[in-house]
Amino acid sequence: MSAQEKELTNEQLLEMYRKMLLVRTFEEKCAAEFAKGVMPGFVHLSVGQEAIAVGTVYGLRKDDFISATHRGHGCLIVKGMPMRKMFAEMLGRKTGACGGKGCSFHMGNLSLGIYEINGILGSSTPIATGSALAMKKAGTEQVHLAYFGDGQSNLGSIHEGMNFAAIHKLPIVYICENNLYGISMRQTDATAIEDIADRATAYGFPGVAVDGNDVIAVYEVSQEAVKRARKGNGPTLIECKTYRWRGHFEGDPTVYRSEKEVEEWKKKCPIKRLKERLMGLGILTEEMSDRIIKEVEQEVEEAYQQAWNDPMPAPEDALILGFAR
Amino acid sequence: MATVGIIANPASGKDIRRLVAYGSVFDNQEKVNIVRRVLLGLEAASVDEVIFMPDYFGIGPRAVDGARLSMQTSILDMPLRATQEDSTQAAALMREMGVGCIVTIGGDGTNRAVAKGCGEVCLMPISTGTNNVFPYMIEGTIAGLAAGVVAAGTFDSHRLARRTKRLEVKLDGHLIDIALVDAVVYADLFVASRAIWDMSKVKEIILTRAEPDNIGLSSVGGNLYCARFNRHHGVYIRLGEGPLEVTAPIAPGLIGSVGIAGYRLLSIGDQVEVTHRPSLLALDGEREIEIGKDDEMSIQLSATGPLVVDVRRALQCAAKANLFTRLCGGGSMRTRCAMREANLCLAPLDSCLARPQARDAKHEGRE
Numbered sequence: 001m002s003a004q005e006k007e008l009t010n011e012q013l014l015e016m017y018r019k020m021l022l023v024r025t026f027e028e029k030c031a032a033e034f035a036k037g038v039m040p041g042f043v044h045l046s047v048g049q050e051a052i053a054v055g056t057v058y059g060l061r062k063d064d065f066i067s068a069t070h071r072g073h074g075c076l077i078v079k080g081m082p083m084r085k086m087f088a089e090m091l092g093r094k095t096g097a098c099g100g101k102g103c104s105f106h107m108g109n110l111s112l113g114i115y116e117i118n119g120i121l122g123s124s125t126p127i128a129t130g131s132a133l134a135m136k137k138a139g140t141e142q143v144h145l146a147y148f149g150d151g152q153s154n155l156g157s158i159h160e161g162m163n164f165a166a167i168h169k170l171p172i173v174y175i176c177e178n179n180l181y182g183i184s185m186r187q188t189d190a191t192a193i194e195d196i197a198d199r200a201t202a203y204g205f206p207g208v209a210v211d212g213n214d215v216i217a218v219y220e221v222s223q224e225a226v227k228r229a230r231k232g233n234g235p236t237l238i239e240c241k242t243y244r245w246r247g248h249f250e251g252d253p254t255v256y257r258s259e260k261e262v263e264e265w266k267k268k269c270p271i272k273r274l275k276e277r278l279m280g281l282g283i284l285t286e287e288m289s290d291r292i293i294k295e296v297e298q299e300v301e302e303a304y305q306q307a308w309n310d311p312m313p314a315p316e317d318a319l320i321l322g323f324a325r
Numbered sequence: 326m327a328t329v330g331i332i333a334n335p336a337s338g339k340d341i342r343r344l345v346a347y348g349s350v351f352d353n354q355e356k357v358n359i360v361r362r363v364l365l366g367l368e369a370a371s372v373d374e375v376i377f378m379p380d381y382f383g384i385g386p387r388a389v390d391g392a393r394l395s396m397q398t399s400i401l402d403m404p405l406r407a408t409q410e411d412s413t414q415a416a417a418l419m420r421e422m423g424v425g426c427i428v429t430i431g432g433d434g435t436n437r438a439v440a441k442g443c444g445e446v447c448l449m450p451i452s453t454g455t456n457n458v459f460p461y462m463i464e465g466t467i468a469g470l471a472a473g474v475v476a477a478g479t480f481d482s483h484r485l486a487r488r489t490k491r492l493e494v495k496l497d498g499h500l501i502d503i504a505l506v507d508a509v510v511y512a513d514l515f516v517a518s519r520a521i522w523d524m525s526k527v528k529e530i531i532l533t534r535a536e537p538d539n540i541g542l543s544s545v546g547g548n549l550y551c552a553r554f555n556r557h558h559g560v561y562i563r564l565g566e567g568p569l570e571v572t573a574p575i576a577p578g579l580i581g582s583v584g585i586a587g588y589r590l591l592s593i594g595d596q597v598e599v600t601h602r603p604s605l606l607a608l609d610g611e612r613e614i615e616i617g618k619d620d621e622m623s624i625q626l627s628a629t630g631p632l633v634v635d636v637r638r639a640l641q642c643a644a645k646a647n648l649f650t651r652l653c654g655g656g657s658m659r660t661r662c663a664m665r666e667a668n669l670c671l672a673p674l675d676s677c678l679a680r681p682q683a684r685d686a687k688h689e690g691r692e
Contacts, residue, residue, distance in 0.1 A: 194382040195339055198352040207350070209339040210518055217517040224344045236344060280615065281514055281603065 008219075010283045016058055016215055017278060018292050020050040020271045023074035025293075025300045026083055027246075030073070030090065030104075033304070034250045039090050041103035044071040048213075048245035051270035052177050053078050055218025056145055056238075060113070060226065065135075065144045067115040067128040069177065070105055071244070072147060080112045083300060087307035095310040099321050122148065122155035125174070129161040132172035136232075143229045144172045145222075151182020153196045162235065166203040169234035173225040176237065177212065179244040184256040197239035205235045212240030213270040243268070327476045328374045329367055330419035330446075332412050332439055333360055333384040334431035337453050341518045347578030348455040353382045356430055356453060359465040360388035363428055363451070366469020368396050369649070372476055376424060378415035379405055384430075409438040416442030425476025426634065428468060432457045433541075433609035437505050440491065440631040447475050447486045449634045455520070456541035456576055456610040458506045458534065459489075463636065471636040474643045482632075485639040489630030490533040490559060490593070494606065494614065495623045504608040505631075507532050507542045508624050511605045511612060519611040524581045527564050528601045531591070531624050535560040537573075541610060544573040549588055559591035559626040596625040 008016075027045040034043050046053065053074025057066060060079070068075040077083060081097065089096030090104050097107040098116075108116030115131065118124040128146035135142040148158055153176055165172050176196045180187050188194070200207025206228075210221045218240055225236035243265035247254045254262075278284035338351030367375060374397040377385030389398050401418050405411055412431075416439040419427055428449045429439050436450050436459045449472035450460030461468070475482050494502040510529040511521055521527065527542070535546030535554065546560040548571045554560070565586035575581040591597070599606065599622040606614040606622065616622055643649060650663040664670040665677060 188381075194335060194353055197339055198350065201350045201352065206343040207339070208341050208344050209336075210341070214517060216515040217519075220518045221341050221344065224341065228344065277515065277615075280617070 008216075013274075013278060013283055014288075014292075016054050016219075017271070017274050017284065017289075018296065019054045019058065019078050020215065020274065021293060021296045022083075022299065023050045023053055023077055024271060025296050026073060026077060026086075029087075029300050029304055031246065031250055040092055041090070041105070043090065043104050043250045044248065045246045045250065046071045046074045046244065048265065048269070049177060049179060049242045050074055051215035051218050051274075052175070052212050052240045052242060055215045055240075056147075056173075056175055056222040058219060059223055060145070061142070063113060063140070063142050064226075065113045065115055065128070065131055065142065067124040067131075067144065067146045068117050069124075069147045069149055069152070070117060070119060070121070071149070071177070072117055073104070075145075075147065076107060076114055076117075079114050081107065081109055081114055083303035084306045084310075085109075087304045088310050091307055091310075092312065093307055093310040094313040094317060095307070099317060100313050101321060122152045122157040124148075125152075125158045125161035126164075129165050129170060129172060132165060132170035132235075133168060135171050136168065141230050142171065143226050144170075145175055145226075146172055147175045147177060149182060150176060150178040150180065150187045150196060151185065151190060153178075153199070154191060162200075162203050162205075162237070165235040166205050169232060171229040171232070172235045173222065173229055174235060174237045175222070176239045177242060178239050179242050181244070181248065181257065183248045184252075184254075186256070195239060197237055200237035203235075203237075205237065207237040207239065209239045209241060212242030213268045213273065215270055215274050242270075326374065327370075327372045327473065327478060328376065328422070328424045329372050329472055329476045330376045330378070330415070330422075330424040330427040331360060331363065331385060332378040332415050332419075332427060332429050332431075332435070333380065334412060334429075334435040334453075335380045335382040335384060336407075337431040337435055338455060340455065341520050342455045342522065342576055345520070345522045345579070346455075346576035349577065351453040353384060356384050357387045359430055359451060359453065360384055361392050362465030363430075363469035363472070364388060364392055364394055364396070364398075366466040366471075367428075367473040367476075368394055368469075370470050370473020370477060370643075372396055372473045374399070376401060376419060376422065378411065378419075379403065380411070381405060381407055409434065412438035413442040416440075416446075417444075418442075420444045420446050425478060425482065426472040428472050429460065431460070433459045433506050434611050436460055436631075437503065437609045440505055441503060443631055445632060447472075447482050447632045447634050449475070449636075458536070458539045458541055458543045459609070459633075461636065467636065467640070470643075471634050471639040474639045474648065475634050477648075479646065479648065480639075480642050485642060486632040486634050488628065489633055490557075491627050491630035492531055492533055492559070492608075493625045493627050494608070495625065497621050498623075502608060502614060504531075504533070504624075506534060506609050507607075509542060509607040510599055510601050510616075511607050512601060513605045513612065514603065514615075516605065516612045516615065519613075520576075521607045521610065521612060522576055522579065524564075524575060524583050527583070528604065529564065529597070529599070530560075530562040531597055531626075532560045532562070533626065533630070540574050540577060542573075542575065545571055545575075545583060548573050549585065551588070551590060554590060557593065557628075559595070561587075561589050561591055561595075561597050563587035591626045593626055593628045596623050598623050
């Protein structure tokens with residue numbers, strides 16, 4: 001399959017554009033509120049990487065699963081996590097995705113096909129692989145998408161997961177969001193090879209490198225990989241080449257990279273790129289885009305205000321969720 | 326002074342065709358190995374200097390590291406964009422610097438980018454991409470030797486190379502791009518992951534060469550046998566429902582059947598207008614150009630493609646001129662036959678074809 005006129009309707013293309021804007025606006029709202037000091041904990045934002053969240057998750061079945069990274073707000077939003085629950089979690093409200101106890105790091109919702117984000121880098125991969133094993137044994141033709149970054153790609157748990165999935169031909173797609181930096185370390189200083197996709201060869205399944213700032217390219221590749229997994233043909237590794245515009249975490253002084261580099265990557269903005277193409281095709285106009293932006297801003301603002309007004313956990317809530325009973 | 330340029334594409338061999346077909350995986354370490362073997366071949370052919378295109382993986386420097394070369398090596402001073410424009414710019418700079426040959430490591434797409442900048446410098450293309458028609462599947466050492474023979478200037482380089490054809494893409498009459506093997510009108514809206522594999526979306530194919538023993542769309546034309554076809558022709562094919570269906574290797578491991586609605590030979594200078602709009606134009610296997618519904622786009626067959634080293638001819642000429650043989654006891658060859666000169670020839674004297682005096686090497690290359 002490919003993302004072509006037969007498969008993606010104009011309405012779907014506009015929906016993808018809208019979702020990318022939604023993710024961007026959500027992340028920028030997080031940045032603004034975090035800067036005010038009202039959002040406790042760490043926040044890792046994915047501004048600039050929206051094409052990966054939308055391109056990989058859009059088109060999944062509702063009962064498919066994802067395991068996002070700690071920079072995974074976008075994936076959660078596209079998979080259907082209400083933004084109000086996400087904001088509430090990050091604001092420590094009782095209505096949050098983890099009852100306000102987990103902050104940005106641990107949000108999830110199994111009924112929506114979202115495994116909890118894992119704060120320990122690399123540790124979600126074996127869990128996702130186990131989930132794929134369960135899917136295979138159940139014969140449900142579900143697929144699990146497991147995300148990790150270029151830094152995490154060097155961890156043993158990632159390799160153990162991929163090896164196990166290859167042996168058992170599990171319905172899983174490994175998605176490496178290569179944004180060039182693992183915290184402050186440039187990929188070339190931490191990884192001996194340039195293309196992490198090359199590692200798939202060692203496990204005997206396909207590895208594809210794709211422009212992670214081109215949402216349609218990401219969609220094409222991930223849909224092919226999902227189709228392959230659903231048919232029982234096993235895993236795929238997709239490396240999405242991208243860049244995070246903001247720091248590793250909010251407050252990161254980013255002294256390890258130049259302003260010029262950031263500005264160069266901003267020119268490759270995935271949202272602007274889709275907008276220009278849709279306008280060139282006559283699917284989108286400037287007026288339509290302005291309207292979508294306003295709607296999205298309003299939606300994000302409403303979700304934030306609702307979360308803000310949600311109740312804080314009671315003292316006795318500390319005794320639930322955190323321990324087995 | 327014999328100088329050779331090397332352009333190794335670090336991005337070739339990693340696209341979606343590993344997923345939708347069975348494309349080979351060429352990791353960059355393997356490209357380093359290939360380049361190292363090329364270097365050793367070049368050095369054996371007495372090349373003095375090698376100039377590399379810079380790349381983000383550092384294929385050239387890694388290949389030099391540990392190779393124990395006596396040749397000079399350097400890296401072009403140019404900004405890197407990590408796009409195909411790097412290859413075009415590197416080729417143009419190498420041409421300006423007067424290299425005798427450019428070795429390319431990549432696929433059809435890499436060579437297309439190089440061809441935009443190399444001018445009349447001979448190319449020695451080594452295949453590491455996916456749907457490769459233009460470059461050779463060749464051992465790097467042999468490629469290095471052949472490129473070295475061409476660059477050494479002992480022979481007229483044009484005699485050791487063959488001229489290729491190209492397709493010139495014109496928008497409103499102005500040249501905007503080229504293809505070396507094929508141009509495909511593809512019914513799609515997005516360049517996206519670039520590769521083409523869904524034959525139901527291929528509407529028209531324009532080929533510089535139609536060869537049944539090639540991988541990719543060239544084979545579609547190659548399997549449509551036309552008695553008038555010769556190597557100077559190109560081919561235009563319109564796909565769709567028709568009286569004929571052809572089965573061809575569309576991509577590695579991907580055999581497809583397509584209906585043929587029309588076919589004609591193209592002579593040099595013939596032009597095809599793109600009528601399926603909006604659409605995409607794929608050049609040498611990759612979606613490249615978005616065609617708007619009002620764009621006046623045409624494709625013209627031209628005889629001005631790049632020169633490509635004829636490996637067999639280059640090395641045969643080198644052998645005839647004793648470039649790689651010498652008398653162990655010293656002294657120079659007085660005949661062109663090393664066997665005779667070294668008294669190794671066991672043939673009867675009257676059957677010896679060797680002439681008493683070595684022929685002018687320049688003349689040798691013109692045979």
